[in-house]
Amino acid sequence: MNKILSRPIKQVSNKLNAGELKPSEICRAAVKLANASKPLNAYICVTGGSAELQAQESDARYAESQPLGTLDGIPIAIKDNFCTSGTATTCASLMLANFVPEYDATVYSRLKNVGAVLIGKTNLDQFAMGSGTIDSYFGPTKNLWKSTFMNNYFCHPSSESETSNKETSDVPDNWHIAGGSSGGSAIAVATGSCYAALGSDTGGSTRNPASYCGLVGLKPTYGLVSRHGLIPLVNSMDVPGIITRKIDDAVLVLNAIAGPDDFDSTMLKKEFTPIELPECPSVDGLRIGIPKQYKPPGLNVEVEKCLLDVSKHLEEGGAKIVPVSMPHTEHSIVCYSVLNQCEVASNMARYDGIEFGLRVDQNESTEQLYAETRCKGFNEVVRSRILTGNYFLLAENYENYFVRAMKVRRLIYEDFEKVWNSDIDLLLTPTTLTDAPRYREFISMDNQTQCSIQDVCTQPANMAGVPAVSFPVRLSSNGLPLSLQLMAPVLHEQQMLTTAKWIEQVLQFPEIVLKDSSLLM
């Protein structure tokens, strides 16, 4: 059973269809593992009870040979900023700690409709504002890699440094962060307590933790996947993201959740054609651009090496590697920062303690009630973004900040357009600048500074609304995953993921598998 938890979804589905395995058996193992992995703090809430019920329903369908599809009976996890009816949706904040929505986010209801089993709600930075999953009301999420918990797994092919795991336990706060803000989703998938997890991606929140945890992190085209039920960070950039261990698994989830939704007016109206990847993909004839601006200061040489090596592989596979220029990239992050804080200021205005969520005991005046509720319910990161955003939106500042940032966003968008118009099919860039930082290093800089470093390569895709995928390349000299990112024109997921799958097959990134002797016995 332990090995089953790290297999590709397709293989699990085959076993289920063959009757070798029942969804409830997988579900129980997954829930057990989710609880056992508590030290890593991937989940805010493990929904064992409802998962059991969902799995039993799935059992019945398989017993009648009428499963709802490949995802029927497959354990999944969802970031705790997607509304799930009857299950608390906290955004990792005190403000929403008691918030139990009465409706399902479209992405969750679609996953339910194909029989997926929800194992739990995963940890994040408060309201997804962060890039480390360390600013959660429920405590930080720790990376599986190089943690003591990793001792329950073996690496295949084995990484040389299993002994070096020990070093983390001696020095305080020496553990590696999971990345964020969807760090909980990443660790949930990495540990094998689910086969896929939904994250959200506003500036890289899905791809960043995927990169640090050796996983696939897919950010689809803006408007391809419904945001209805996703508690917003930046409405114009938020996209539900998918974290899996393999490209094929991400495709299965994307096919289940993508496509028009009447509840989200910003969606593309075009009917979604499910993506099918060939068993033996090819990159022959592709023109892959490498933007020179994606080599910011602080880029680790090992990541650069990854980029070179993967380029070489691609060339050997028949693709053409083309250096390209995207001159406005350097302004992207500051522009993003302005737009982010403006929308945050606006989106957070509804948390006033009246209709839902936290309300402090205060009856001096309505204003005082608001002030104290908001002061107590939000952490400092959220409060400071609200304050800054409101400052940008003041009538006297609006032109100078918001309007200018929108214009720069347009320029960044046009950078992408120019590249695509010069016959570039895909862009290949780093995802993160390094492997996963240690917690104590990470917290030496404040949240805002970290975000501007962490998101630098991922966030332009959100500005332009284009799809992007982060995939693992190899382990660093520290024994931590290193990853790269592919970006594609709007709605070109098919080509992007085909290429990513080709690279995946070439690179053979180590798989981590739960030891037979561990935990679940």
Place this chain on the structure above:
Amino acid sequence: MRVCTYNTYDTANASDGEPVKIVKIYLKYPMNYTNCWKINPCIKRWRENKPYLRMLKHCFGTEAKSRAETKKKWRSVVGLEIHAQIQSNSKLFSGSSTMYGSPINSNVSFFDCATPGTLPVLNKRCVEAGILTALALSCKVNEVSLFDRKHYFYADLPAGYQITQQRQALAIDGELNFQVYTPGIHPRPYSKVSKIKQLQLEQDSGKSLHDLIAKRSLVDLNRAGIPLMELVFEPDLSDGEEAAALVKEIVLILKRLGTCSCKMEEGALRVDANISVNRPGEKLGTRTEVKNIGSIRSVAAAVKFEIDRQITEIENGGTIINETRSWDTEIRKTVPMRDKEEKQDYRFMPEPNLPPLHVHVTKEIKNKYGLVDVPLLQESLPELPEETRYNLKNNFGLDSTAAIILTNENNLLNIFEAVVKEDSKRKPKLVSNILINQLLTVVNRKALELDTCILNAQHIGELVDMLQNKTINLTTAENVLEEYITESSMTPKQIVEKNNWTQITDEHQLTQICKNILLQRADVVKKYKAGKTKVFRALVGAVAQETKNRADMATVVNILKKLLDE
């Protein structure tokens, strides 16, 4: 092209996956519609003041008197903003019902109470209603309009912002022609034009009730998210009566279009007035804004009060500050609104969850995306009041006053049109006179509501015919109407027959009656012959009395003159 999508249907509580539910809003005691008037003075006034409603309907304005001498020294400038709730089944951005008077917090979807993760979906019906209204007001409809967020904290604004159209409204640059006619102030109707700056779509807010003693607030979100059209007028008006007349005209238009119920007592139409005064030749004065005026009569009164207040203030050496005031209907004064001392910065920003709203504006081009079709809506426009008045004057020869009154009273207008159409020999002027003079007099005398009177156009036609062929005279007609309205089991003809009210037109018979009167009133005849011709009327009156108003008075006058001159 990414264009705005709409709610597919404008059906309340449609199976849109967002079940309408009662939100947990910590209501400390139950409240329902039947007792809410105790708390809401606006409804209280409406419930208790029937004559006011009647007056409103009969569009006779206020009896306020102008202070002519002060007016000369001062010029007043008035501009209106009108919020009209769009008549739709569901809200602007959600599927919940817009039914007025529903139980507290029962028309509230997750979106309406700003549940995290919910998104707005534009209701197509509201766009159509907005455009129809814009076209009726000669506005230019923008091919692309945008939605914005306007931020402020208030308990009845759950999201902390209102979705409105600030940067690019649905329509701009309109014009409204209307008639100002207030017997007593403007006895002669005159035409007035007010320019419309823009027409925008926006959300209504919920309602807060503050219990100051128990220190608690109650919030009802039934109104939150109800669609509004905001009409912003240029400051083209000069007094309260003009303002009231403008609102009356808007009410007429919106009712004809069916885009707003215009039930001001339900808050379906609310008026804000911007008012300033200045001496002729000097620059415009500082303006104040009087918010949420809830009736046409209040519009006239509030604007007048505010103009007079500002003049008095300045004449007494004071200054006017830019402030928001409200109209207190109890004390009949405008008073400064609390908690508005600080100037609000609304921190506008584009609504990121609604793409630009595209509408189809060019007839010649095919509407291939199925957008709201402006040329099609233009064709569907009904006859507008201005057109009706024109037709009444030019096709039927009515005077301006009659045209205004008929146009203002849809009931009368329908009867007028039916009666005239039924028989082309009927004189339009006579028909209009009967409706405006005799019928309205009777309705007022009996303290009835015109809307509730059962009036049959054929019966009115019958009455007109009896007048025209001299079967009865005008005085009898009034009596017939009175009986007809109060117990209309009989037709006017039957009423006349039953009461033996047919007019005496036989010249011989009338001469006999006149002779008798002259004999009886020999004293009056004496005075008349002595040169006091004024007493002639007394003789005429005597004949009328003798015949119980049945005599054909025109003939009587001729006969009497002839007899006296003999």
